[in-house]
Amino acid sequence: MRLPRPTLRLRLTLVWFGFFLVAGLALLGVTYLLFRNQLPWTLTPPAIGDGHNLKRVIVNNDVVLTGEAADRLIDAQVAEVSRSFFQQGALAFLFVAIAAGASAWVLTGRMLAPLHRVTATARRIAAERGLQQRIHLHGPDDEVKELADTFDGMVERLEHAFDSQRRFVANASHELRTPLTLNRALVELAMHRRTASPDVIRLGEDLLQINTRHERLINGLLLLARSDQELPATAPVDLADVVSHVAEQTGAEAQAAGVKLTVVAGPAPTEGDGLLLEQLVRNLVENGIRHNDPDPGGWVRVESGPTATITVSNSGPVIPVYDVAALFEPFRRLDGDRVTSARGAGLGLSIVRSVARAHGGTVVAHPRDGGGLVVTVRLPGSSPAPDPDGSPCP
Numbered sequence: 001m002r003l004p005r006p007t008l009r010l011r012l013t014l015v016w017f018g019f020f021l022v023a024g025l026a027l028l029g030v031t032y033l034l035f036r037n038q039l040p041w042t043l044t045p046p047a048i049g050d051g052h053n054l055k056r057v058i059v060n061n062d063v064v065l066t067g068e069a070a071d072r073l074i075d076a077q078v079a080e081v082s083r084s085f086f087q088q089g090a091l092a093f094l095f096v097a098i099a100a101g102a103s104a105w106v107l108t109g110r111m112l113a114p115l116h117r118v119t120a121t122a123r124r125i126a127a128e129r130g131l132q133q134r135i136h137l138h139g140p141d142d143e144v145k146e147l148a149d150t151f152d153g154m155v156e157r158l159e160h161a162f163d164s165q166r167r168f169v170a171n172a173s174h175e176l177r178t179p180l181t182l183n184r185a186l187v188e189l190a191m192h193r194r195t196a197s198p199d200v201i202r203l204g205e206d207l208l209q210i211n212t213r214h215e216r217l218i219n220g221l222l223l224l225a226r227s228d229q230e231l232p233a234t235a236p237v238d239l240a241d242v243v244s245h246v247a248e249q250t251g252a253e254a255q256a257a258g259v260k261l262t263v264v265a266g267p268a269p270t271e272g273d274g275l276l277l278e279q280l281v282r283n284l285v286e287n288g289i290r291h292n293d294p295d296p297g298g299w300v301r302v303e304s305g306p307t308a309t310i311t312v313s314n315s316g317p318v319i320p321v322y323d324v325a326a327l328f329e330p331f332r333r334l335d336g337d338r339v340t341s342a343r344g345a346g347l348g349l350s351i352v353r354s355v356a357r358a359h360g361g362t363v364v365a366h367p368r369d370g371g372g373l374v375v376t377v378r379l380p381g382s383s384p385a386p387d388p389d390g391s392p393c394p
Contacts, residue, residue, distance in 0.1 A: 266305025
């Protein structure tokens, strides 16, 4: 089992505390050695007598000691004073070490507080997808403030880039709608003329089919640009109602494709944009219907609840695990075809992921045993709305 890595605050505290221990122990050791070497000269009395018969005389409790007895008493006093100095010095060092460790922990936390603000802001941006968040760190012009200012500048440039991208996609899609509408009108006018030959009618039908595919692509781009933005307002939504409504609308398509559509609509209250959530479920169901087994016997199962969860599973061809992540990229399909076809524009699962993220949710997909795909969308749940009498709805 891999142990968790210690935090930067703990590592800095241990480094500073380690330096203090080394310096403190070295200072205490040097002081002890100097004190021990100087102590005998302080306690030893001067010698008396002539130059050949010097001897030390110590009066201890009215007892006069000379010679070896005096030397033994001096050695005992030196040992006692040294031991007392060592014990008291060790206690003082231990007290100062505890105070130094606590001070290092507090000071390290204060020094790393700006980095915690950077981390908290980055997490809010990742969770809320709001690039309007800024750190706005005030303080001395040091390395930490430089990092915070650089982070603010990076987020501001990203916000401008994403806004420009969304505006470009939305404006381009709107501008392309006009000529497509005009093309549809002209083709239908030519097809419904009395003098229209069968070749013209057949050509018109092909052109209308191509025009429909292009319209589907543009609508998908518009929806993708909208789902990438923050939700302006949310309202309580029960995903069970959304699932049932989408099943009714896609039932005819499933029947025409020979696919059995099964719905298990359990209560799943959440908050969000009802139209976007409906499009999310519709894309998942249509994806399961269109990318199913070509032979009769295919099926799609849609479930909601017990929490704010939607699970759509379907039969179909075997999907390699390493290809699942690519299916959520725009214009990506399992067969590698990047041209708009009758199966769709390649934006279905991309829109699902964008709508889920805009609602603070997640999307997880994995291949089903035997072929097909299982997609699970998890959204933040909410409490059921109360009845007028104050009791919650069942």
